[in-house]
Amino acid sequence: MKLHRKSVLSLFHGHRTQAPDQEGILLKKGTRNTTYQRRWFVLRGNLLFYLEHKADHTPLGLILLENCQVEPHLKAAEPYAFTIQTPGVEGTRGRTYKLAAENQEELEAWLCALARVSWRRLAALLPALEAQYQELCQAAGQEPSSPPEDSGFLAALAAPSHFQELHERIGKEIRVLRAVPRGLQEASDNAGSSSQTKLEQKFDQCLLMTD
């Protein structure tokens, strides 16, 4: 079966404009060489990529996470170990990936991130929220709007990359500047010395909301 590489790399390279769900060093036990090897892992949606080095352009491999089981591996010799069990064909067991984090904090972060990656769960949630939003709009006599299109993709189609980056950066700056009056208002509402940090958080929120 041919897995079209460019479609997969499309997602992987999305990290230029969008932070992954989780990334970091994990130790991965090989199949032929059964020692644990240090790899850089990147989680995007229901796909887990691993690279030899963080800066590599192409991943070494990928793990499909839909319908998989993630569990801490308490009996492993390696500390902070966990397993990803992928489903096989016709109800048979697929592959068991043996991984280990470098410390307890990382282990917990990864277990948490991997626990709810399922596409199907997300797909189950969305109609409920969409319906709630449309009901609220109807009650308020408001025209419902749609989620924003992926502007990064459209820009890439239209212009060479350096222009696209400039376009996105300026666009972001404009949106942040527009959001500043809101941010300042809310920061001053939260009186006290923490208002500065809250304002910074607000900036970050605004930046990320526009992606």
Next chain:
Amino acid sequence: MRYNEKELRALSRQPAEMAAELGMRGPKKGSVVKRRLVKLVVNFLFYFRTDEAEPLGALLLERCRVSQEEPSAFSISFLEDPERKYHFECCGQEQCQAWVEALRRASYEYMRKSLIFYRNEIQKMTGKDPLEQFGISEEARFQLTGTPVDGWSCIGSRLDALD
């Protein structure tokens, strides 16, 4: 790039969001239209020879553009290589529009963005976080700031009720 073929094959046998026999033409110049069984499973598009059980290939539907080319034909292209288009021919306009809509909504990234958008809008209108009723308001991937949350709290989510 390594991947486990069994994982992909197992996925291709999962219940499909949509499946139909369509005309399919690859992106290479001079490629011809072939009848294929096209099956949408989560964010993957599998295609089979009409009489075979194993898929010929799979496309990951992330960071891609689905365009209606003609009343009953659409194309898919990827951010990684936007000039190369995969073409699909449907029986009619209705089928075509249904596929275009389904393929656009299949992207994980699209769903997450939509979810964050609706969550944000509902919160603005009601002052309440709609994800709280599902017990997942703290999940990292639905945060606007994208910061991971502490360890175990999100594991015991009430979302299990949806299984």
